[in-house]
Amino acid sequence: MEPKGKTAWITGASSGIGEGLAYAMAKAGAKLILSARSADKLEEVKRKCAGLGATAAVLQLDMSDHESFPEKVKEAESFCGPIDILVNNAGIGQRGSAVETIPEVDKRIMDVNFFGPIFLTKAVLPSMIERKSGQIVITSSVFGKFGGPTRTAYAASKHAVQGWFDCLRSEVHKDGITVTVICPGYIRTNISLHALEADGSSHNKLDKGQLKGMTPDECAAKMMKVIRKNKSEAYVGGFVEVGAVYLKRFLPGLFERIIRNVKVN
Ligand SMILES: NC(=O)c1ccc[n+]([C@@H]2O[C@H](COP(=O)([O-])OP(=O)(O)OC[C@H]3O[C@@H](n4cnc5c(N)ncnc54)[C@H](OP(=O)(O)O)[C@@H]3O)[C@@H](O)[C@H]2O)c1
Numbered sequence: 001m002e003p004k005g006k007t008a009w010i011t012g013a014s015s016g017i018g019e020g021l022a023y024a025m026a027k028a029g030a031k032l033i034l035s036a037r038s039a040d041k042l043e044e045v046k047r048k049c050a051g052l053g054a055t056a057a058v059l060q061l062d063m064s065d066h067e068s069f070p071e072k073v074k075e076a077e078s079f080c081g082p083i084d085i086l087v088n089n090a091g092i093g094q095r096g097s098a099v100e101t102i103p104e105v106d107k108r109i110m111d112v113n114f115f116g117p118i119f120l121t122k123a124v125l126p127s128m129i130e131r132k133s134g135q136i137v138i139t140s141s142v143f144g145k146f147g148g149p150t151r152t153a154y155a156a157s158k159h160a161v162q163g164w165f166d167c168l169r170s171e172v173h174k175d176g177i178t179v180t181v182i183c184p185g186y187i188r189t190n191i192s193l194h195a196l197e198a199d200g201s202s203h204n205k206l207d208k209g210q211l212k213g214m215t216p217d218e219c220a221a222k223m224m225k226v227i228r229k230n231k232s233e234a235y236v237g238g239f240v241e242v243g244a245v246y247l248k249r250f251l252p253g254l255f256e257r258i259i260r261n262v263k264v265n
Pocket residue numbers: 011012013014015016017018035036037038039041061062063064089090091092093112139140141142183184185186187188189190191192194210213
């Protein structure tokens with residue numbers, strides 16, 4: 001969908017990829033609703049979007065507070081009318097082995113990365129179906145396409161997102177709604193800082209993978225192309241991570257032998 005003049009609601013807009021996408025959408029002429037938990041950071045992003053000439057509103061939202069979603073959708077629609085583009089981008093990472101990870105961490109990651117996007121989408125969909133128009137965008141991950149050490153719940157949440165939104169795409173095609181799943185590789189954001197360790201504490205380190213990754217602005221520019229083209233799925237990242245998606249698909253045995261020996265960070 002061409003974002004000019006459209007209302008785009010971006011979750012996880014206070015930092016990283018979502019923040020980069022907010023500026024790209026602002027430059028493209030979209031009206032923005034910016035969501036995350038950190039209201040102060042969102043206000044700063046809103047100020048910068050206004051500097052780029054965009055109308056933007058802040059809507060504080062916790063992706064694990066699913067019961068709040070119906071009210072949040074009403075609030076979002078009160079800013080500049082119905083939502084044309086919903087970008088389900090907010091997420092948390094993981095650093096911990098399966099055997100050591102406490103169940104609360106597995107559940108937390110599923111709550112934020114899987115149940116959050118699907119319940120928010122369900123709350124936005126009726127209005128899109130009524131208007132026979134809309135685009136749902138999801139920031140998944142290359143970990144939605146393969147798995148690796150220390151990411152069991154994270155990869156599970158992203159695989160679940162892939163499956164749910166693939167099914168949704170087939171259901172809402174008749175309603176003029178498109179579903180775009182974007183799978184980033186390493187992007188230079190704070191994701192590893194806030195990633196959950198096995199005991200639920202924050203990883204608190206900027207990992208090598210993220211440090212050598214592309215910038216959020218570069219990622220956002222590529223995402224904008226994918227959004228404009230209404231693509232169903234796209235991979236945005238470096239040669240190695242995106243190559244790994246194809247390696248898993250075409251040479252799964254070789255992929256398995258490599259991934260078990262890789263320190264994935
Ligand atoms: N960076 C990468 O290498 C990479 C690779 C593949 C996929 N991704 C995906 O990209 C998305 C964005 O991550 P990022 O890399 O930009 O990381 P980031 O800089 O840490 O940003 C994460 C965003 O999600 C928000 N968020 C986290 N928990 C939330 C909650 N419970 N409720 C509402 N918002 C919440 C954060 O805001 P608050 O803390 O203010 O709530 C922040 O705005 C995630 O879905 C992630 O899985 C990232």
